Ligand SMILES: Nc1ncnc2c1ncn2[C@@H]1O[C@H](COP(=O)(O)OP(=O)(O)O)[C@@H](O)[C@H]1O
């Protein structure tokens with residue numbers, strides 16, 4: 001039986017369209033079409049992957065029903081505007097998933113006959129690298145500034161403490177003058193503590209490195225910490241057996257800051273896990289808590305010097321100091337947090353072959 005030329009044309013046309021469709025299906029960029037109610041009409045696998053949903057679970061449903069709260073975001077506003085004005089648009093968007101985690105996408109918004117088309121490119125990796133580079137620059141400048149101020153300020157406070165101490169000795173301890181001076185003394189001592197934190201932060205960039213046994217240094221520091229964080233469970237497994245370049249003092253500052261943060265974020269019945277293990281030629285230190293976690297907004301800023309959510313009780317220097325110390329030891333730091341679930345800090349340190357100088 002011969003086929004009509006029309007049928008053959010049609011078959012060729014279908015084959016051509018199928019090839020085009022395959023390109024869409026194989027693209028790493030997400031392509032999705034939403035109708036005028038912002039319900040999903042069509043998506044390629046990359047788009048449903050970006051949204052962490054099955055295509056079938058999305059088609060026909062409105063975006064705001066799949067991702068409750070999305071209607072309050074800037075991106076959603078732009079989609080609505082594009083439906084109205086029919087003008088193309090685009091932005092870098094930090095998409096927050098229902099579980100509280102988030103990822104950066106570069107999105108292009110384009111009017112199409114059905115509604116709007118959204119093209120999404122996953123730029124999370126690049127965004128985070130950029131942020132890190134920016135943070136490192138800021139940190140360098142702040143470190144210099146902080147170091148200078150802390151040094152001068154520390155000298156001033158030492159002068160005050162010595163002077164007040166001398167005068168106090170000449171006074172009757174029961175007098176009101178002595179009581180006032182003791183307040184001055186206590187304030188100056190609190191100031192000294194802040195100065196010490198600033199110095200730690202500033203010193204992150206110029207410390208003397210020598211081989212040190214990671215697990216032993218941590219063990220020593222954790223001894224003191226476990227009493228302090230009680231009644232929380234401090235769950236410790238130190239299995240790296242690694243020697244790293246640093247010094248015990250630095251490792252103490254790192255673990256103290258991290259465990260203190262975990263303590264602040266957890267309730268009394270909370271759990272803080274500290275683990276080390278060896279991975280290739282790197283030692284991995286993980287401090288994990290099941291506490292309050294951070295919103296994506298806080299998570300983005302947590303490493304910034306002086307960024308704190310703890311008001312007057314915080315200095316905002318804890319994580320900045322840790323990150324400076326880790327960088328100085330040639331390592332890297334990764335922060336993961338989900339609001340309401342907890343926080344995991346992972347530190348990666350290069351291992352050296354030399355033997356540690358002290359146990
Ligand atoms: N383990 C954690 N869980 C929840 N939030 C944390 C944790 N660690 C740090 N943060 C957040 O990061 C901010 C900065 O931490 P940090 O640099 O140690 O300064 P500070 O503790 O003085 O606030 C904290 O104020 C808090 O909001």
Ligand SMILES: [Mg+2]
Pocket residue numbers: 257260261317318319
């Ligand atoms: Mg802190």
